[in-house]
Amino acid sequence: MPNKLTTKITEKRLTEELDFNSILKASQVISGEIILKNLLEKLMRTIIENAGAQRGFLLLENNSNWLIEAEGNIEDENLTILQSIPINHSDQISHNIKLSIPIINYVAHTQESIVLNDASQEGKFTQTTYIVKNKPKSILCTPIINQGKLNGIIYLENNLTTDAFTPQRVEIVKILSSSAAVSIENSRLYEQLEDYSKTLEKKVQLRTQELQDKNQQLNVTLAKLKATQNQIIAQEKLASLGALTAGIAHEIKNPLNFVNNFAEICIELTDELYEEVDNQKDKLDQETIEYIEEILKDIKQNSQKIHEHGQRADKIVHGMLMHSKGKPGQRKRTNINNLLAESVNLAYHGMRVQDPSFKIKIETNYDSNIPETNIVPQDISRVFLNAINNACYAVNEKSKSYPENFTPTLTVTTANKNEEIEIVIHDNGKGIPHTVIDKVFNPFFTTKPTGQGTGLGLSISHDIIVQGHQGQIFIDSKENEYTELKIILPIVNIISKTTSNNN
Ligand SMILES: Nc1ncnc2c1ncn2[C@@H]1O[C@H](COP(=O)(O)OP(=O)(O)O)[C@@H](O)[C@H]1O
Ligand SMILES: [Mg+2]
Structure with a gap:
């Protein structure tokens, strides 16, 4: 088989003239390719075929290292493309050296072509490791130059015959490599562009995600803002x-x-x-x-x-x-737990006086970590009394319709929550229908029969807590199950100037 190839190459050499048509065709094939992998493959094949080489390599530079990016053999259909094998690497594993590194370095340095007709006999590389060991015959190594800049190196060998690379063939390789130079530059730019568009796409995706996140945050803020606005209204x-x-x-x-x-x-x-x-x-x-x-x-x-x-x-x-009490009441440092306990006591006995059969289970959870706070005690106890009275009334009403299996229960809870006092008055009475729960703070809203309720309790409580004490008051209920009034009071240590001036 090697013999057959030698004959073929020698024959071809004899009849050879510079065939511009086929050079032009080859050059067109090369310049028509933009994907680097395909380009290198076509380039390698065309050059090996047109130069009469037995093996060929194409090297590209990356960070001042020369890498084998294409490797072909006339006997082998398959080419090795874009493996980025450093030439130094093959140097280290000395038994696997593929080409002459001194020749590559020389061409890279001088940017001139080298043609050896019998490498182990002539020229300055006869004593170098690769040549001594492999005894290659013909070697052609030529730079790929574009606009004066070294782009790559083509290295060709024919180990079967000397004088394989005639001046005409060298000329062909030079022509092809100069058209390859432009194509390689283009396809590298194209790769960069693809890379760039991919990172751009990623960036756009990232930005879109960021924007979506921001949007969501904004929506949450907007919802909060709306809720606050509604509360203010x-x-x-x-x-x-x-x-x-x-x-x-x-x-x-x-x-x-x-x-x-x-x-x-x-x-x-x-x-x-x-x-x-x-x-x-x-x-x-x-x-x-x-x-x-x-x-x-x-x-x-x-x-x-x-x-x-x-x-x-x-x-x-x-x-x-x-x-519209003309003068606000005097603020006093008050123990909220004691005030609430007093109100529970007072309301319970008040109910018992009106109805001696009245019964209720009272559960209390007082948080002992609540500091004293400056409030108007008679106003706050008014709020507590009304709430507890409402609760007692509601459980009493419920026990009228469910005399058995029902333990009327009132639960009062206090808690120190981040510099605020939370007071919860909970009952398991008849509850408030959801259709009217929005109205309970309105003045005169009452569901009690004439004479038993004025509908002013909660509206005055709202005034006292929100306007009078800069606190908050909420009601929550489920019909026939429970009602819960939550009061939040800021902990105030110093009697504020405005209040003391007003007094
Ligand atoms: N704990 C409660 N259980 C059931 N309904 C309640 C409770 N607290 C308040 N309500 C409802 O809110 C209305 C208004 O309460 P309020 O302002 O204290 O006025 P009043 O007690 O004079 O009716 C009550 O009539 C009742 O319908
Ligand atoms: Mg009331």
């Missing part, structure tokens, strides 16, 4: 309703005083008239006396009714006026 609404309520109460207070006073006077006057009728009974006949006394009785009863209901109206007006 609700607070403002309640505050203005409170002010309106107080205003109305103020207007009603005076005429109501007249009604109450004159009703009282009317009662006194009817008593006086009774006495006078008694004094004059000799001058009047019995029938007239009875008639007058009948009328007086009615007048007195009516006046008493007016007085009684007037008193009730007065209480309501008094409650309404709590929305």
Whole structure:
């Protein structure tokens, strides 16, 4: 087989002329390829074929190292492409040296071609390791130069025959390698461009992800903002309703005083008239006396009714006026746990007085780590009392419909949470339907029968906690299961200037 190849190459050499047509074709094949791998493959094949080489290598430089990027053999269909084998590497494993490193270094250094017709006999490399060991015959090594810059090196060998690389063939290799130089540069640029577009794509993806994350954060913030805004709107609404309520109460207070006073006077006057009728009974006949006394009785009863209901109206007006207490109460360092315990006690006994059969289980969880805080004790205890009364009323109502298997329970809890005091008043009573839970802080909203509730308790509580103490108040409930009122009060150590000035 080697013999056959030698003959073929020798024959070809004899008949050889510079065939421009096939050079042009080969050159076109090379320049038409942009993918580096394909380009190197075609280049290697074309050069080996056109130069009459037996083996060929194409080396490219990377960080001042020469790497074998293409390797071909006339007998072998398969080429080794883009393995980036450093020539030094093959140097170390000396039994596996593939080509002459001194020749590569010489060409790289001088940027000139070397043609050896019988490498082990002529030229300056006869004594070098590779040549001594492998005794190659013909060697052609030529630089690939583009715009004066060394781009790569082509190394060709023919170990079967001397004088394989005739001047014409050297010329062909030079022409092909110069067109290869441009193509290699282009395909390297193309690779860079692909790399760049891939990193760009990655960057875009990364940025998109970042933007999406930011967006999500913004949405969360927006939702929080909306919730806060709604809370502020609700607070403002309640505050203005409170002010309106107080205003109305103020207007009603005076005429109501007249009604109450004159009703009282009317009662006194009817008593006086009774006495006078008694004094004059000799001058009047019995029938007239009875008639007058009948009328007086009615007048007195009516006046008493007016007085009684007037008193009730007065209480309501008094409650309404709590929305606009002229002077804020005096703040005092107070132990919230004690204040709450007192309120529980007071409310429980109040309920027992009204209804001796009233029963409730009371659970208390007081956090002993709560420091004293500056509050207006009578205002806060008002809030507690109303809440506990509401709870007692709700469990009482529920026990009317579920007399068995129901333990009315009130649970009061306090906790120190990050410089704030959290107070929770929980009952297992009839609960609040979700359709009305938004209204419970409105003044006059009540579900209790006339005379039992004014609907002012929670609206005044809201005023006291939010406006008066810069705290928060929330209600949560499930119908027929529970109601929970949560109050959050800031822990205040020093009596604030404004409050002390106001006093
Ligand atoms: N613990 C509770 N359980 C059930 N409903 C409650 C509770 N607390 C408040 N409510 C509801 O809120 C309404 C308003 O309460 P409030 O402002 O204290 O006024 P009032 O007690 O005079 O009705 C009550 O009528 C009731 O419908
Ligand atoms: Mg109430």
